Amino acid sequence: MKAVLLDKINEPFLVEEVELLPLEPQQIRVKVGASGVCHSDQNLQRGIYGMQGPLVVGHEGAGTVTEVGSDVTMVKPGDRVVAVFTTACGTCWQCSRSRSHLCERFMDHIGHTVGRFRGSDVPALGGLGTMAEYMTLHQSQAIPVDTELPDEQLALIGCAVTTGAGAALYDAGVVPGSTVAVVGCGGVGMAAIQGARAAGAGQIIAVDPVEHKRELAIKTFGATHGVDPTAPDALEQLRALTDGRGVEYALEVVGRLDAMRFAYDATCRGGTTTFVGALAGDLSLSLPANELHTSAKRLVGSVYGGAQVRRDIPRLVKMAETGALDLDLMITERFRLDEVNTAMSVLERGDVIRSVLVL
Numbered sequence: 001m002k003a004v005l006l007d008k009i010n011e012p013f014l015v016e017e018v019e020l021l022p023l024e025p026q027q028i029r030v031k032v033g034a035s036g037v038c039h040s041d042q043n044l045q046r047g048i049y050g051m052q053g054p055l056v057v058g059h060e061g062a063g064t065v066t067e068v069g070s071d072v073t074m075v076k077p078g079d080r081v082v083a084v085f086t087t088a089c090g091t092c093w094q095c096s097r098s099r100s101h102l103c104e105r106f107m108d109h110i111g112h113t114v115g116r117f118r119g120s121d122v123p124a125l126g127g128l129g130t131m132a133e134y135m136t137l138h139q140s141q142a143i144p145v146d147t148e149l150p151d152e153q154l155a156l157i158g159c160a161v162t163t164g165a166g167a168a169l170y171d172a173g174v175v176p177g178s179t180v181a182v183v184g185c186g187g188v189g190m191a192a193i194q195g196a197r198a199a200g201a202g203q204i205i206a207v208d209p210v211e212h213k214r215e216l217a218i219k220t221f222g223a224t225h226g227v228d229p230t231a232p233d234a235l236e237q238l239r240a241l242t243d244g245r246g247v248e249y250a251l252e253v254v255g256r257l258d259a260m261r262f263a264y265d266a267t268c269r270g271g272t273t274t275f276v277g278a279l280a281g282d283l284s285l286s287l288p289a290n291e292l293h294t295s296a297k298r299l300v301g302s303v304y305g306g307a308q309v310r311r312d313i314p315r316l317v318k319m320a321e322t323g324a325l326d327l328d329l330m331i332t333e334r335f336r337l338d339e340v341n342t343a344m345s346v347l348e349r350g351d352v353i354r355s356v357l358v359l
């Protein structure tokens, strides 16, 4: 099969033949329909996660099960599935406490072999490797969904939508009529804005330096206001929109310390700051300790939106079917698998919300 591989850090991805191997008892094979292109793929390419090649790239994908191992019970050939980067085993200590996004079995499966390349076994990012004609994954990493939505929309649910909309709905727990700010309006940010809209937020402030993204957030995804965080009075502007208090829920979706601090400062007393963005491993966030105490703000770290994938991915699919989440308008560019490096190069472009590789 053709697959996108990380070979060397800071070099373009390779698109090469990878030889598929017979399935292990718990593994399944999925014919990939579409794979999203995420900033995490770029972090991987730049060596920020410290992972070395060769490995198959891509962690946001959907497709159809073609083959299952001898012990597979969770899916069957013909099922349409969304690939997830948690194992959600359902039985470990975290899963049994309704935190399957933190499943303790994850590391058992993440490094498994998905094929052979240049004579060696190769693993895949997140145990998935969605940027390939076929994924070989543990059965617990595929959520079956019964829907007519196209694979390119289902793919987004694998990362951006669950991470962003999930952060608003589950980790932050936005309530109807409340005030929300989303700091960073890329794919995950636009999903967070839509999650806040679906939760019934009364005011949603899109915070992004790119004017086009702020406008799109308002015109298309449900934001009510926009603030440019590079303006010298950005925080004052945001507070002026909320009677001087700040928002009840601020979500940071960039993965930058200054954006995290902005989100914290934008949060009202007693409000909740949710940190969604991924950062390099060794950075530390500095906050005014006494103010944190006296303002009684709640700080929430958010992984995969806090979603319980077996329950929530089918629900997010339903939300996309009813239009509560508009996933079609999140896709700005479509590429073929062998155009992956062009897809990576447009990630920084101001008008691109999400690119997908369509197979």
Ligand SMILES: [Zn+2]
Binding pocket: 038, 039, 040, 041, 059, 060, 159, 160
């Ligand atoms: Zn991602």
Ligand SMILES: [Zn+2]
Binding pocket: 087, 088, 089, 090, 091, 092, 093, 094, 095, 100, 102, 103, 104, 105
């Ligand atoms: Zn588990």
